Amino acid sequence: MTKKTANDNVKFKKGDHIVYPAHGVGRVIGVEKESVAGFDIEVYVVSFEQDKMTLRVPTAKAVASGMRPLASDTVLKDALKTLTGKAKVKRTMWSRRAQEYEAKINSGDLISIAEVVRDLYRHEDQPEPSYSERQLYESALDRMAREVAAVEKVDRDKAMEILSETLQSKAA
Numbered sequence: 001m002t003k004k005t006a007n008d009n010v011k012f013k014k015g016d017h018i019v020y021p022a023h024g025v026g027r028v029i030g031v032e033k034e035s036v037a038g039f040d041i042e043v044y045v046v047s048f049e050q051d052k053m054t055l056r057v058p059t060a061k062a063v064a065s066g067m068r069p070l071a072s073d074t075v076l077k078d079a080l081k082t083l084t085g086k087a088k089v090k091r092t093m094w095s096r097r098a099q100e101y102e103a104k105i106n107s108g109d110l111i112s113i114a115e116v117v118r119d120l121y122r123h124e125d126q127p128e129p130s131y132s133e134r135q136l137y138e139s140a141l142d143r144m145a146r147e148v149a150a151v152e153k154v155d156r157d158k159a160m161e162i163l164s165e166t167l168q169s170k171a172a
Contacts, residue, residue, distance in 0.1 A: 012044055012062065012069075017150045020055065021066035021108030023048050025146040031059065050146065070151050071110045079144070082114040083166045089119055094132070101136045110147055116140040121167050 012018055016028045026046040033042055034056070043056040044067070057067055071079065090097060101120070104112035120137035122129050129137065141163065149159035 011059075012067075017070050018044075018046060019068050019070060019108050019110075019147060020046060020048075020057070022106055023051065023053070023055065024108075024143045025070070025150050026055065029054075032056075066108050068108065071147060073151070075110055076148065076151050079110045079114040080162075080166050082111055083118050083121075083163065084169060085118055087119045087121070088115070094130075098132060098136060101140070105136070105140050105143060110144065113140050113144050113147075117144055117163070117167070 012028045012031075014028055014030050017025060018028060019025055026048040028044050029047045030045040031042060032045055033040055035041075042059045044059055044062055046055045046057060046067075047053075048055065057065055090100075101116045104116050107113075116136065117140045120129070120133055120140065122137075141160075145156055145159040145163055148154075148162060149156045152159065152162070154162075
């Protein structure tokens, strides 16, 4: 018996913003029938404007692939609250931590992404981060900003401003 989740019956419509774990925020631009290897399948056509990419996700596999609706206001508040928390940096090798951060970013879970942003955030008076650290931080911050922008219905710059203010308030 499979476990039922709240997402099992989610149907996305044309125009819906969604989050796909490996690519971030996209918009459903249509639902089409396609023939693959002699089978007719229904797919969501998802556009990721920022990456100039279109993804076709079988409707039957959308939830299993991790595709989900945008975060609710409650989840967004929790994610922003996570940013103001104390960084939890494990004392393990950077390569191991980097893999964990990468996995959190690709999980598509806004709270996990917020944890990465919080843990890798550097204040002006702190030493310069390494290249790979900066890459992961920027990747997580960008992912989070896009979702905040879509939820709050603002542009990405305004979302970055919100995140930046939240991160800086933690230092005060």
